[in-house]
Amino acid sequence: MATKRMTPGFSDQIMGLVKSLRADAPDCLASGAVDMSTGMLLSYETVDNHPPEVLDLLAGATLDLFQGRTVQMIEDVFKERRGIESDTHFFQEILVNSDNLTHLFIRMSDQQDVVAVVVCRKSVNVGMLFAQVRRVVKEYSL
Numbered sequence: 001m002a003t004k005r006m007t008p009g010f011s012d013q014i015m016g017l018v019k020s021l022r023a024d025a026p027d028c029l030a031s032g033a034v035d036m037s038t039g040m041l042l043s044y045e046t047v048d049n050h051p052p053e054v055l056d057l058l059a060g061a062t063l064d065l066f067q068g069r070t071v072q073m074i075e076d077v078f079k080e081r082r083g084i085e086s087d088t089h090f091f092q093e094i095l096v097n098s099d100n101l102t103h104l105f106i107r108m109s110d111q112q113d114v115v116a117v118v119v120c121r122k123s124v125n126v127g128m129l130f131a132q133v134r135r136v137v138k139e140y141s142l
Contacts (some may be wrong), residue, residue, distance in 0.1 A: 011019060011042075014114075017140040018043045021118050024136055026128050029101070030119040034062040037113040046119075062105055062115050065094050088112065093130075104129055106137050 008028035014033050022045040032044035041059045056062040065071070066089065075090050089112060102124050108114040116137050120129060 014042045017116060017136065018045050020136045020140070021116060021133060024122060024132050025104075025118045026132060027121040027124040028118055029121065030117075032058065032117045034059045034117060035092045035113060036063045036067060036115060039063055042114070044117075058117065062117060065068060065089055065096075065105060066107065066115060095126070095130075102126065102129065104133055106133055108137060109142065110141050 004124065009063045018031050018033055022028050025031065029048065030044065030046035030050075033042040034040070035042050036059075036112050041055055044055065044058075058107065071091065078084075078090060079086065092107045094105045096105070100122050102120045102122050104118045104120070114133055116133065118129070
């Protein structure tokens with residue numbers, strides 16, 4: 001999918017998105033936005049201090065989850081089998097649980113190269129997490 005041109009207020013929109021995710025996602029410990037076309041973490045908010053190298057790796061890890069080589073191969077096979085010729089991506093949302101945390105990654109609907117990231121306590125109600133984050137993402141529809 002072609003990337004929409006970034007408007008002058010794009011950074012304000014990204015900062016607003018990240019703030020809203022942090023405020024509205026239940027049990028949220030951190031939120032951010034990753035630009036997969038540049039491999040950059042655009043903005044983040046967290047309740048904790050993290051080493052800079054961890055934050056730097058977040059964008060790369062997000063890119064691997066959504067558009068890593070094997071993920072793209074899977075998408076290409078599905079597109080070929082279904083006769084679809086499109087740049088859109090099949091994988092829109094990914095939920096990852098670690099020992100103590102739940103991580104939710106959601107592509108922005110209009111700006112497919114931007115992924116919203118939310119990190120919550122593992123005890124979070126996953127249904128509420130999806131509902132709130134989807135609502136915020138839809139509201140900011142970059």
